[in-house]
Amino acid sequence: MKLLCVIDMQNDFIDGVLGSPEAQAIVPKVVEKINSMDNGIIILTKDTHYNDYLKTEEGKHLPIPHCIIGTDGWGLNLRVLAAVYRSRKRKNLTGLINKPTFGYTWSNEYFIEKFYNFNPSDITEVEIVGLDTDFCVLANAMTLKAAFPNIPITIDAACCAGSTPEWHEKALDILEHCHFNIINRKRERKE
Template sequence: MKKLLVVVDMQKDFVDGSLGTPEAVEIVPGVVEKVKDAKEEETDIVFTRDTHGEDYLKTQEGRKLPVVHCVEGTPGWEIVGALKPYVEKVIDKPTFGSTQLAHFAAQRKYTDIELVGLCTDICVVSNALLLKAALPEANISVDASCCAGVTPESHKAALETMKMCQIDIL
């Protein structure tokens, strides 16, 4: 059994910055515990980091979500302080889902992949579905208590979507 924990976009701008929510702040301690447990179990861990340039507002995403966030090199782009000590492998991604993450997981033939992080309804669901496409026989799960969406309602909807796509919701 080869395990991977994917920590999705636990960045300052998504937790308590320009796109932060109280629900995102609430999950930080649980995500820290999840990462600590994974380290103790010698589970591989990869962090994703939403990464935009200074031209963000001129991009398609910027036009549809005109809130500057996660600009490379800014404090909001950084992984939140409580998780920084655990960051070793990072995949920067310019959009919601990361094909690089899917290729990384497929090349290493992970059999069990768990996702936690932000936002359930955008980046977590996008990456979970890409991982399921890349590794259809892998056990892919999402810990709902360690995720938060843009709203509580969209969080629940994303969990249902993933469940329908044979992703286990913990």
């Protein structure tokens, strides 16, 4: 069974305070990826901060309030959310994780608690899409690898965007070096 992790496809990262044309461009591709899922598990994560964000460790390094719980920027992109709801008709299990930092501490217990009769050993492959490649995609890839060390994990580069195009590429280099499968990557040819 395939696990598709859709990381932080939230308004603030797409067209809000931390948005970018690259993030906006991946929305239809992420929707298409969700639409292609049948009989799998789709987990969405949401970067979740509170009004004291600027006092947090992250806020001290990135002093741009974003994804504050209850705001429009915290919300999931409506096209992505609609695709996830439609995916339930194709027998996909779906879940949502509000995470207070870059990565989530994935564990078998999460899947057992969320899906009751589900056996985490049924997961045979993991694919990751979303935002930002150089923060939350990278962090969740690493924690998923720790939770599922013997399962292939793929990152679809065409369904991810970084805080900048340069950081996106650097993060993909690191992920590839750490034995993640990177698909749909378009590299510029160096002459």
